[in-house]
Amino acid sequence: MNKTGKKIFINGNEAIAEAAIIAGCRFYAGYPITPQNQIPEYMSWRMPEAGGVFIQAESELAAINMVFGASLTGTRAMTSSSSPGISLKQEGISYMAGCELPGVIVNMQRGGPGLGNIQGSQADYFQATKGGGHGDYRMPVLAPSTIPEAIEHVMTAFDLADMYRTPVMLLSDGILGQMMEAVEFPVYKSKKKLPEKDWILDGAKNRKPRSVFSLMMQNPTILEKHNYKLAEKYKKMETEVIHETYLAEDAEILVCAYGIMGRICRGAIDMARKEGVKAGLFRPVTVWPFASEVVSKLGKKAKKVLVVELNLGQMVEDIRLAVEDNKKISFFGKPGGAVATKEEIFAKIKELIK
Amino acid sequence: MKAVYTKPISLTETANSYCPGCGHGLVHRLVAEVIDELGVRERTIGIAPVGCAVFAYDYFNFDVTEAPHGRPPAVATAIKRCLPDRIVFTYQGDGDLASIGTNEIIHAANRGENITVIFINNAVYGMTGGQMAPTTLEGMKTTTTTKGRDVKVAGHPLRVSELLSSIEGAVYIERVTVIDPANVIKAKKAIKKAFQNQIDKKGFSFVEVLSPCPINWGLKPLDALKFIKEKMMEYFKLGVIKDSTNSKESK
Amino acid sequence: MNKGQKVNIEKEKCKSCGYCIHFCNKGNLSLSKAVNTRGYLYIEFNDKENKCNSCALCALMCPEAAIEVYKEEKK
Incomplete structure (x- = not known):
């Protein structure tokens, strides 16, 4: 990726907002909720500066439906929130999937259920990857582990959204949102040849009127056809897997973690290697589509598999499905907002090799 | 022969799926006529609701989108x-x-969004089979108020136009009906003004239409018109509820 | 559509709500005896006494946009 050469110290939330602007996002609607407030705050002045539209919506429901509306006009649009607010956005996400509208939704996860707390969390993995809204849809979900990676994948998210006419989620957490790193913003250039937006609603001038809808009531075969068409698209989306491995080829202990925990587990693996323990990391960046084949291969080679998450065990189910050997899979989680340290994870690794 | 009245270009040839005597078709036609007359068909984008008018995109001959239930203003x-x-x-x-x-x-009104809102008040949920709406009259029987709306339990019918009139950002609010030719002409005039305001960048304009739903009211179409005149108009008074169009400068 | 008359009714769109019959001052509109393909009786225009003045109230009240009105051009 081309860099601008200018390094700045910035928190994750603001970096995500700026990355969206660089990626050509020209519409943002959001509603305050901790720990993502710097995104709407940053967008409130930065978006107008970039010639785009910022709206502080009356609710998360309104915000996602504003993204729905902006997307209809062909504008790159984004909203952000944190877990309870993302629950409210599920209505709009499902409609966007049904109407095939692109858009980016950022979830800076916090603890749950209910109001939970405002600490970082990974408790929304199921909601994000298994379809939080109603209906039989899929949505690409990207889980960055560092701020530079968040910047990169905000851009990926917009490209995937336009490529497949789909909502895309950036699944991050309060930790990445609040921490600061020195980053260099890249120059945005789409890695994909994006299709022309020949479906937008901008007035039927010199063309036939268009309509956008997800209601297919006339007879069951129409909805069936629509859903098969979507399924074909989801099949293509499944090729967009992004993952990272670290010292995984010869790993006897395969640690699986994503997002912020992926980054911390790397530290734990370094500690293990120093003591001669062959530990390695599998870190999915897209948690849907999931790199099942990769983890299947690595997991079958390894003696033990340790899944680490900031929840009670969600991605571990996808790992189980891929590795198909329940006995060798262990889970280590923190469901209350505290972050698992590399020392704790290293201790867990040592326990497994006993 | 010279045409006195022909179907507006802004309506498609598709026959609508509304019940006999339903006001939706009539108001669709008025909206289409206004859009034709203002010459804005090629730059109009409509937002259909969830409810009976969900299929509006089949009937309007311009760009139309669906929206989740209640979210069209967003x-x-x-x-x-x-x-x-x-x-x-x-x-x-x-x-x-x-x-x-x-x-x-x-909140769309409060932000003073420069949009036009056509609000069909027929005092009932039509699409789902006639349940109580917020605007159902006291004592009116619906499938969820089988003994008639009891205001002690279900509250009083909501006067949305009056409610919105306290909002600074709303510039024009009028309640009309379509029960006879004179009222249809008035309704069309109000709808035209609500669109003209948008063209003139005046801000949020809102037209509430008291509209017949004969099937769910259990009345013959002509009796439904009578019901509006005798019952609905008693509670939902017709007329301009707010108009600060002339005091608002273009935004 | 039965073109060539002052009032043309697209009978397939008609649902026999009767608004046009009610508001026609001349009594020129009535319900058919047959039904259209959707099963509705439809409106028929009959101006035997040449009373129609093309006022278009019928079209104005029609929820189906099924009525077109014409008038004779002055010579």
């Missing part, structure tokens, strides 16, 4: 902000606008 807000020179309107029923979508309509 969708319209974004479309208008992204494309300020397009004509954007929502077409919503009383379940959509006055119940599940109260938040969206109040």
